[in-house]
Amino acid sequence: MKILITGxxxxxxxxxxxxxxxxxxxxxxIDNFNFYYDRACKEWNVNLIDxxxxxxxxxxxxxxxxxxxxxxxxxxxxDVVARVGGGSFSFYEGDxxxxxxxxxxxxxxQYDAVIHLAAMAGVPYxxxxxxxxxxxNVDGTALLxxxxxxxxxxxxxxxxxxxxxxxxxxxxxxxxxxxxxxxVYGASKVAGEALCRAYALTFRINxxxxxxxxxxxxxxxxxxxxxxxxxxxxxxxxxEFQVYGRHGLDTAKDATYIDDEVDGFLKVLDYSGxxxxxxxxxxxxxxxxxxxxxxxxxxxKKIIVRVVDKDETDVIANANISKxxxxxxxxxxFNPQEGIRRQIEVFKAMPKWYQEMKEV
Ligand SMILES: NC(=O)c1ccc[n+]([C@@H]2O[C@H](COP(=O)([O-])OP(=O)(O)OC[C@H]3O[C@@H](n4cnc5c(N)ncnc54)[C@H](O)[C@@H]3O)[C@@H](O)[C@H]2O)c1
Numbered sequence: 001m002k003i004l005i006t007g008x009x010x011x012x013x014x015x016x017x018x019x020x021x022x023x024x025x026x027x028x029x030i031d032n033f034n035f036y037y038d039r040a041c042k043e044w045n046v047n048l049i050d051x052x053x054x055x056x057x058x059x060x061x062x063x064x065x066x067x068x069x070x071x072x073x074x075x076x077x078x079d080v081v082a083r084v085g086g087g088s089f090s091f092y093e094g095d096x097x098x099x100x101x102x103x104x105x106x107x108x109x110q111y112d113a114v115i116h117l118a119a120m121a122g123v124p125y126x127x128x129x130x131x132x133x134x135x136x137n138v139d140g141t142a143l144l145x146x147x148x149x150x151x152x153x154x155x156x157x158x159x160x161x162x163x164x165x166x167x168x169x170x171x172x173x174x175x176x177x178x179x180x181x182x183x184v185y186g187a188s189k190v191a192g193e194a195l196c197r198a199y200a201l202t203f204r205i206n207x208x209x210x211x212x213x214x215x216x217x218x219x220x221x222x223x224x225x226x227x228x229x230x231x232x233x234x235x236x237x238x239x240e241f242q243v244y245g246r247h248g249l250d251t252a253k254d255a256t257y258i259d260d261e262v263d264g265f266l267k268v269l270d271y272s273g274x275x276x277x278x279x280x281x282x283x284x285x286x287x288x289x290x291x292x293x294x295x296x297x298x299x300x301k302k303i304i305v306r307v308v309d310k311d312e313t314d315v316i317a318n319a320n321i322s323k324x325x326x327x328x329x330x331x332x333x334f335n336p337q338e339g340i341r342r343q344i345e346v347f348k349a350m351p352k353w354y355q356e357m358k359e360v
Contacts, residue, residue, distance in 0.1 A: 002026040003269075004111045004153075006096055006144065007118030009033060011222040012159065012212070012261060014045035016115065018052045019262050021087030022079065027053075028109055031118065032095040036125070037224040040353065045220065046091055048072055053089035064351045071349050075219060078342055080259060081266070096140035106147045113155035113269060114148050116141060119189075122225050123163060123315070126185035137188035138195070145199045155206045157268055158196045160189045162213045162254065162281065167246075167315040174320040175211070175277040182315055193277070200275035208268045213281025213319040218258030218339050219346035223360050228255070228340065231291060232347050233360045235301040243307045245288055246314040252285035254318045257334035267328040281319030282332045294340050 003020060007013040008029025017027050029049065033039045047057035051072045061068050090109075094101035096118050119137050120126065126133045141158065148156050163186030165173045181187045193209050200207035215221070217228040234241045245251030264280030296303055324330035347355060 001112040004114045009042035013117045019081045022081045022083045024084040024086040029091045106151045115157045117159040123183045130184040138191040141192040162317045165317040168317040172320040209277040213254040231295040240304040244311040248307045249289040252287040254281040257339040260332040278324045279319040
């Protein structure tokens, strides 16, 4: 299959691209390396995809090629997707809100599927730049759906978020539940989902929406605003970890290990239905205090923790994953201990600029 992945230089997009190349698919990735976090992290991710596709890394890593290859070997050691050979990778830098760029990307290749992950991600930032979130997450999604329709792409998969449910505390939400987002980010994902549904019903494109239950964690986790990455960075850099969670250290979210999330995407790709929505999470939320303990135990470092304030804008929704289990055979396998062990192992193999990143 030839598959377009938007946001391919990002955390989930790059892991998914590597898994699909292992499965022998032809992957075309696009990304604009937006400012949300350091471009070097995203170039690193693209270089890793190049390596799995048997190419030289395209971005200069400043004399750190041995480190890049060491990280690659670690990730290859973890990978569970059988390698069948024949996969390939092309990449274009550009913005999904640029209609000319999108037209070029769709004219150069005929895709069997589009997996749309490019987005302004993260809830708190959406209160600072709401217009940008709407432009990228809504208008960008509309442009991609329209290009997929005009170029007769058979399958479109949209990376949505548990944020569409709003704050549901200890409830386990299912796909039929009412959507009550409380952030601009959550609302922008609801709008993206609504467009997906409309295109599926009106133009008979096969569309699936995946509601991703994050924080998604694991090696090379998105290094901004994600609790596991922050804990690891602070442990190794001796910084105080300030807790703003809705319920302090008892705040428990349905965090999903990256390989489980990728597995959900692979299963949705293999499944075919006219329009479907799937929660892909774990259904096993762990409280913040447990994440602190696990990172301390595996890193061997003490983390200074201070509960600062209760953040009322923080939202929690846990996944009822029974539909994905029943329809797709989805079964998350990873526990936080193994996921964090791998995340720390890769963290330690990364260059200094990554380990000492200031903004996490
Ligand atoms: N990581 C999580 O916990 C989580 C949870 C729920 C939903 N999601 C969703 O999953 C997707 C991927 O998330 P991630 O954690 O990999 O984030 P990420 O920021 O690492 O990846 C997103 C990528 O999209 C790119 N991008 C942003 N705006 C773009 C634009 N206008 N044009 C082209 N590329 C653009 C970014 O440069 C980035 O590389 C996003 O849609 C996000 O909303 C993630």
